[in-house]
Amino acid sequence: MQHGPWIVRGLRAAGTTAALFFAGLSALARDIHPAPPASVIPNPNAVVPGRGSFTFDSATIVRIPAHDPGARSAADYFADLMGRSKRPTPIVSGGAITGQARPAITFHRRAGLGPEAYWLEVTPQGIIVSATGGAGLFYGAVTLWQLLTPAGGSVAVPAQIIRDAPAYPWRGLMLDSARHFQSAAFVRSLIDEMAMHKMNVLHWHLTDDQGWRLEIRKYPRLTAIGAWRTPATFSPREQPPADSYGGFYTQSEVRGIVAYAANRHVRIVPEIDMPGHAQAAIAAYPELGVPAPDRAPLAVSAKWGVHSHLFNLEPATFAFLEDVLDEVMELFPSNCIHIGGDEAVKNEWQESATVQARARALGIKDADALQAHFTREIGRYLTAHGRRLIGWDEILRPGLSKDAIVMSWHGAAGAHAAAARGNDTILSPWPKFYFDNRQSSLATEAPGRLHIVSLEDVYRFEPRDPTLDQTAARHVLGIQANLWTEHMQTDDRVRWMAWPRAAAIAELGWSVPARRNWPDFLRRLVPMLGRYSALDLAFADSVFAVAAQVSPGIDHATVTLSNQASSGEIRYSLDGRDPVSNSTPYAEPLNVPLGTEIRAATFVQSVRVSQVWARRLDDSAFARRDSHDLELCSNGIGLLLEPAKGSASRGAPLAVDIMNPCWIYRGVDLDRPRSVTAAVAPLPFNYEIGADAAKIRVGDARTAEGELEIHVDGCDTAAVAALPLASAAAHGEVTRLPPVSLPRRPGRHDLCVRFARPRLDPLWALDWLEVGE
Numbered sequence: 001m002q003h004g005p006w007i008v009r010g011l012r013a014a015g016t017t018a019a020l021f022f023a024g025l026s027a028l029a030r031d032i033h034p035a036p037p038a039s040v041i042p043n044p045n046a047v048v049p050g051r052g053s054f055t056f057d058s059a060t061i062v063r064i065p066a067h068d069p070g071a072r073s074a075a076d077y078f079a080d081l082m083g084r085s086k087r088p089t090p091i092v093s094g095g096a097i098t099g100q101a102r103p104a105i106t107f108h109r110r111a112g113l114g115p116e117a118y119w120l121e122v123t124p125q126g127i128i129v130s131a132t133g134g135a136g137l138f139y140g141a142v143t144l145w146q147l148l149t150p151a152g153g154s155v156a157v158p159a160q161i162i163r164d165a166p167a168y169p170w171r172g173l174m175l176d177s178a179r180h181f182q183s184a185a186f187v188r189s190l191i192d193e194m195a196m197h198k199m200n201v202l203h204w205h206l207t208d209d210q211g212w213r214l215e216i217r218k219y220p221r222l223t224a225i226g227a228w229r230t231p232a233t234f235s236p237r238e239q240p241p242a243d244s245y246g247g248f249y250t251q252s253e254v255r256g257i258v259a260y261a262a263n264r265h266v267r268i269v270p271e272i273d274m275p276g277h278a279q280a281a282i283a284a285y286p287e288l289g290v291p292a293p294d295r296a297p298l299a300v301s302a303k304w305g306v307h308s309h310l311f312n313l314e315p316a317t318f319a320f321l322e323d324v325l326d327e328v329m330e331l332f333p334s335n336c337i338h339i340g341g342d343e344a345v346k347n348e349w350q351e352s353a354t355v356q357a358r359a360r361a362l363g364i365k366d367a368d369a370l371q372a373h374f375t376r377e378i379g380r381y382l383t384a385h386g387r388r389l390i391g392w393d394e395i396l397r398p399g400l401s402k403d404a405i406v407m408s409w410h411g412a413a414g415a416h417a418a419a420a421r422g423n424d425t426i427l428s429p430w431p432k433f434y435f436d437n438r439q440s441s442l443a444t445e446a447p448g449r450l451h452i453v454s455l456e457d458v459y460r461f462e463p464r465d466p467t468l469d470q471t472a473a474r475h476v477l478g479i480q481a482n483l484w485t486e487h488m489q490t491d492d493r494v495r496w497m498a499w500p501r502a503a504a505i506a507e508l509g510w511s512v513p514a515r516r517n518w519p520d521f522l523r524r525l526v527p528m529l530g531r532y533s534a535l536d537l538a539f540a541d542s543v544f545a546v547a548a549q550v551s552p553g554i555d556h557a558t559v560t561l562s563n564q565a566s567s568g569e570i571r572y573s574l575d576g577r578d579p580v581s582n583s584t585p586y587a588e589p590l591n592v593p594l595g596t597e598i599r600a601a602t603f604v605q606s607v608r609v610s611q612v613w614a615r616r617l618d619d620s621a622f623a624r625r626d627s628h629d630l631e632l633c634s635n636g637i638g639l640l641l642e643p644a645k646g647s648a649s650r651g652a653p654l655a656v657d658i659m660n661p662c663w664i665y666r667g668v669d670l671d672r673p674r675s676v677t678a679a680v681a682p683l684p685f686n687y688e689i690g691a692d693a694a695k696i697r698v699g700d701a702r703t704a705e706g707e708l709e710i711h712v713d714g715c716d717t718a719a720v721a722a723l724p725l726a727s728a729a730a731h732g733e734v735t736r737l738p739p740v741s742l743p744r745r746p747g748r749h750d751l752c753v754r755f756a757r758p759r760l761d762p763l764w765a766l767d768w769l770e771v772g773e
């Protein structure tokens with residue numbers, strides 16, 4: 001079993017699965033349930049209301065033309081989705097359509113629509129889904145499923161005509177299966193979830209420094225060696241554990257996944273990253289790397305960050321890459337193949353006599369031009385085999401073939417430059433489309449990067465670039481969000497990071513600007529979350545989750561509640577039970593007697609759309625602040641990291657700047673005697689950050705394992721306390737340090753809490769700090 005993303009804080013496990021939020025839903029509908037105003041995501045591009053409604057119930061059948069496998073597959077998907085959404089599964093019947101009295105949904109072909117376009121007509125007599133292409137019929141089926149869910153019982157769908165087609169042909173998600181490996185079953189489920197949002201490209205990041213995940217028959221060591229590593233959560237200072245971490249997809253699994261995706265009109269674009277992010281391949285076949293006689297042979301990396309090992313430029317290496325691409329092209333019918341190209345730091349190439357000799361022989365002057373040569377060679381091979389090259393925007397160099405597709409991650413600028421130059425391009429800008437960033441500041445978020453990219457941030461991105469002329473604008477194929485998985489160790493955490501943010505991506509890619517509107521998207525999101533729940537899809541509730549600010553008084557505390565979207569109704573209880581749909585609505589800051597346990601959650605109408613937040617208002621709750629409540633001293637590389645659990649652990653990931661593990665606790669009254677208790681955790685320092693490592697302050701420790709230092713009024717003052725870390729280092733998990741008294745001073749002061757350490761590893765993090773009497 002995977003650990004779910006539901007990191008429950010406070011007193012008790014509140015709603016532990018998403019499904020609980022909507023537990024009351026099916027009971028809501030007794031007889032005929034009027035469908036709410038159209039709540040389809042992505043929003044259809046034209047909807048014309050009609051008169052009356054069509055009632056769908058368990059007697060409704062689905063008719064398809066005989067001998068039309070495309071229509072059969074769309075109708076079957078609709079029926080299957082209905083069943084999985086815990087609704088009646090209609091019977092799909094092919095062939096003659098005459099003389100049937102039962103109310104029906106009909107799928108049929110209609111000439112003249114675009115490849116992904118569909119019409120959906122609802123009249124009191126029935127529903128007709130029509131399209132020219134199989135993809136159109138499929139998307140009609142998806143819209144129909146959304147019109148009929150998540151309500152239970154019979155549903156009256158208002159008469160209407162939907163004429164719909166996507167704004168962009170590329171509506172993508174990238175899954176990084178190299179940093180952490182996901183099961184083939186998970187990959188299928190992600191594809192299925194994409195299809196439910198009319199997303200159509202899975203960019204599959206299959207190779208990187210930390211793992212090679214695709215079986216290649218000709219080079220078995222790529223997976224025998226390259227798919228396995230020391231777990232990256234493991235500290236480099238200790239003996240590696242006996243079990244290595246990893247996995248790979250066999251060719252037969254890949255064929256199954258590709259077919260599964262094709263059935264859902266999702267294309268899989270595989271990525272084989274080169275010339276950088278190549279350490280796993282070089283570990284398997286050292287001759288592919290830049291020769292370095294004095295260096296120990298490379299292992300598959302167990303660190304994150306930008307690594308320095310590149311493929312060399314020998315003919316044998318190109319022959320290897322072409323062999324690999326042969327098998328890749330055999331497995332993946334996609335007309336374009338991704339070759340990465342990102343973050344190839346060139347030091348090795350610059351310093352190697354062999355590489356320099358090759359560069360001279362080729363008449364190439366600088367290292368960037370060498371990468372352009374690399375891209376050109378591989379591009380030529382792909383073109384000769386009828387495929388197009390696609391790469392990250394680092395491939396955008398003079399001489400890049402006009403046929404190559406540029407995936408822009410350096411903001412939107414790379415996409416703009418590519419389109420203006422006549423290359424097709426895809427927008428995938430950091431940070432908004434980087435789903436390794438967390439979604440809110442709440443401690444319920446899953447590990448990842450500390451930068452916040454909320455659902456609204458994603459939704460408000462505008463892919464349309466008004467400064468591009470029409471010809472250039474046509475080169476923008478679409479958009480894509482990326483699930484980089486350094487910090488996503490489990491399938492459910494990948495889902496948490498993906499949904500519902502990817503629903504916003506789906507709408508940006510499908511709906512024209514006039515059909516996009518944030519408050520309306522939020523309204524349509526609520527039934528979408530209901531569908532997720534019915535399907536047992538673990539999504540993030542960050543947009544509706546309750547955030548609380550608690551300020552203590554003499555015998556009362558003031559509690560201010562809010563949620564990120566400022567939407568829905570927050571309801572609370574003070575009797576220790578979970579709030580329900582008729583609990584007291586929160587209107588203004590509450591004055592609550594100390595000792596009370598408060599619980600709150602967001603409701604939209606009668607549906608709970610967040611987890612339950614709970615807190616007992618007592619002295620220790622006020623005195624203790626965790627790494628989320630504290631301020632970080634700096635903003636270098638902020639991460640949310642999971643410690644090895646110890647008895648003092650809150651169970652939530654820790655907020656830390658790995659460039660400077662240091663936190664501020666504001667406003668401590670030092671007039672009174674004060675004692676400070678801290679819970680700390682050693683974390684592996686497993687980051688490749690190149691020259692930046694020299695900027696990290698280490699070597700200032702007084703004892704062998706270092707100390708937790710407490711400073712008053714700024715971090716550069718002399719420490720007022722220094723707590724040795726030896727026992728916590730021996731534990732290796734979250735450990736409570738012995739309390740220490742602070743010297744008295746008049747007035748309120750800020751505490752700066754930082755780690756003095758002898759070396760980079762371990763990186764220390766603060767779980768919580770308590771300032772008591």
Ligand code: TNX
Nearest residue numbers: 342343392409434436484485
């Ligand atoms: C940059 S974006 C990368 C990835 C990392 C990611 C982490 C890009 C093409 N490369 O290798 O996983 O940042 O956010």
